[in-house]
Amino acid sequence: MSTEMNDIIQRYWSGETTQDEEQRLQAYMVSGQVADEHLDMAELFSFYADQKTMTLPEELEMEAIYSSTLSPMDALVEKYLDAATSLDEEAQLRAYLTSEKVADSHRDLIPMFEAFSAEQDTQFDGDLTELERLQIQWSQKPKVRYMFPKVVGVAATLALLMMIAFNFLQEDTSSYKGKYTELQDPEEALALTKDALAFLGKKYDKGTASMKYIKELEKTNVFNFKN
Amino acid sequence: MRSLLTLGLILLTTIAALSQSSVQQFFDKYQDDESFTQINISPKMFQMISSMDSEDPNNAEMMEMIGNLKGLKILTTDVNSQKYYKEFNDSFDKSVYEELMTVRENESDITFLVRESSGNIVNELLLLVGGAQDFVLMSFEGRIPLDKIGKLASGLNISGAEHLDKLKK
Amino acid sequence: MQVEEFNQLVDKLKDKMYRLALRVVNNQEEAQDVVQESLIKIWNKREKLAEIENPAAYCMTITRNMGIDKLRGKKMVTTDIDEQYAIKAKSPDPERDLIAKDELSSVMKVVNALPENHRTVIHLRDIEGYTYKEISEITGFSIEKVKVYLHRARTRLRQQLKNRAS
Structure with a gap:
């Protein structure tokens, strides 16, 4: 028995054993009938066996570990560093660190928390003129929200505004109401196109006119207009 | 490898075709809806118009503009105007249509969108109106010079009324 | 969204x-720019804002993104931490103030040396x-990722402060 085992053990150390032999080795090592010269090895094998049954600790178990091995505040600090604390627990921690009885092992956290709370008071005192200007501009009619500079401003002819374009929709489309129409008569199509273009032109004019107004505003503005 | 490339090309062209029609889809969706009025003037009709012997010396700019048009579509409704305005704004393909400007006028939002612009010429101009009462979507297709549109309006007020009268009878 | 509502x-x-913004760009003047630009951006998007479930979070997101953009725009981060984190005197003992100020700015130096996502x-x-x-x-970031970053940031912060002290 022991000569055979000695042989297996020797080949085990040089990595030549088969799985089958290793199982036999393991069975022998935990059998309780281990030869004295193999006792140190038996220890190793029982450690292996132990490792095999180990599972990933659940979060709850971790908490149990924290609380069994550490003082409550130690546990809270560990939990805090693990980013596992709730906001309430963090408030608790803050209260503890600003109290008189902080454990020496936690003193290093005090400047951290002090710095955090000092910064909570930082206030914005920057310039909001630009935003205010935009808001004022918006509240004046007509309201233009966005343009790209490609458009060339056209002289506004607001004095010549015609009423026809306003009525275009109600009047011109009334005979086609509630259905899909494919125009077949060129005369009719031309007339409608003209009115549609008139409508378009008028709205467009109005838009570009207000754009000119915005451009003037921007020219006089001391702030750099971005976006 | 080659088949992969072909597939990629097909995919790309499909995507391009799909996105280009995001506006067309909107028109199609409400074609049979009775709460909408939809009018379409086809490219063929515009060819006929330009071959017509139109005499309008007061309005050379207008006729020039019409000569450049290839299609006009109008979609309008007076129910749920705000809802449709929002729906259109959410659905059109932002990679294809670029916002030219948005104007607010008497409770109405008026948006101009353009597709494929090179300089001052655009291939499609969309006019979108979302008012308290009306929703209007107009699509002008062709080669549209943006800088001529404003001039168009000022020349129009003389002749516009005649056409309106014509349509009324 | 109306002006009053927006301003509230x-x-x-x-x-x-x-x-x-200050945390992200680490410079007072630039942080003010970031806020200004963010507010203008938010103002321009106010209609979208009205539809968003959590407008406050949206505003913070814009601020962070604008800050990151600003950060990318420059290679070197230069700061004057002492000026930035100067704290108002709270006790009549100037020596204690000096210590407190030193401690705070050293904490903030460590915080600001963290990668952007950690310090944010x-x-x-x-x-x-x-x-x-x-x-x-x-x-x-996912909630898991937030916790991972937070864990790393806190552990690192504590470690470096310990090193500093010893």
Whole structure:
């Protein structure tokens, strides 16, 4: 028995054993009938066996570990560093660190928390003129929200505004109401196109006119207009 | 490898075709809806118009503009105007249509969108109106010079009324 | 969204936005620019804002993104920390003040040396007191990732402060 085992053990150390032999080795090592010269090895094998049954600790178990091995505040600090604390627990921690009885092992956290709370008071005192200007501009009619500079401003002819374009929709489309129409008569199509273009032109004019107004505003503005 | 490339090309062209029609889809969706009025003037009709012997010396700019048009579509409704305005704004393909400007006028939002612009010429101009009462979507297709549109309006007020009268009878 | 409604939101948020911007860009003047530009951007998008579930988180997201953009725009970060974190005298003992000021600015130096996502997360949690979910909304990281960053940031912070002390 022991000569055979000695042989297996020797080949085990040089990595030549088969799985089958290793199982036999393991069975022998935990059998309780281990030869004295193999006792140190038996220890190793029982450690292996132990490792095999180990599972990933659940979060709850971790908490149990924290609380069994550490003082409550130690546990809270560990939990805090693990980013596992709730906001309430963090408030608790803050209260503890600003109290008189902080454990020496936690003193290093005090400047951290002090710095955090000092910064909570930082206030914005920057310039909001630009935003205010935009808001004022918006509240004046007509309201233009966005343009790209490609458009060339056209002289506004607001004095010549015609009423026809306003009525275009109600009047011109009334005979086609509630259905899909494919125009077949060129005369009719031309007339409608003209009115549609008139409508378009008028709205467009109005838009570009207000754009000119915005451009003037921007020219006089001391702030750099971005976006 | 080659088949992969072909597939990629097909995919790309499909995507391009799909996105280009995001506006067309909107028109199609409400074609049979009775709460909408939809009018379409086809490219063929515009060819006929330009071959017509139109005499309008007061309005050379207008006729020039019409000569450049290839299609006009109008979609309008007076129910749920705000809802449709929002729906259109959410659905059109932002990679294809670029916002030219948005104007607010008497409770109405008026948006101009353009597709494929090179300089001052655009291939499609969309006019979108979302008012308290009306929703209007107009699509002008062709080669549209943006800088001529404003001039168009000022020349129009003389002749516009005649056409309106014509349509009324 | 009307002007008053918008301004109410801004009044509530602008300091928070400024502190976050300061954390990200690490420079007072630039942080002010970031807030200004963010507010203008938000103003221009106010219609979208009205449809958003959590407008406050949205504003913070914009602020952070604008800050990151600014950060990318420059290679070197130069700061004057002492000026930035100068704290008002709270005790009549000037020597104690000096120590306190030193400590605070050294903490902040360490915080600001963290990678952007680490320092943003620790800022949102430990200075602003946001929940993990809110931080996830603002940064776009998953809650798990938020916790991982927070864990690393806190551990590193404590470690470096210990080293400093010894």
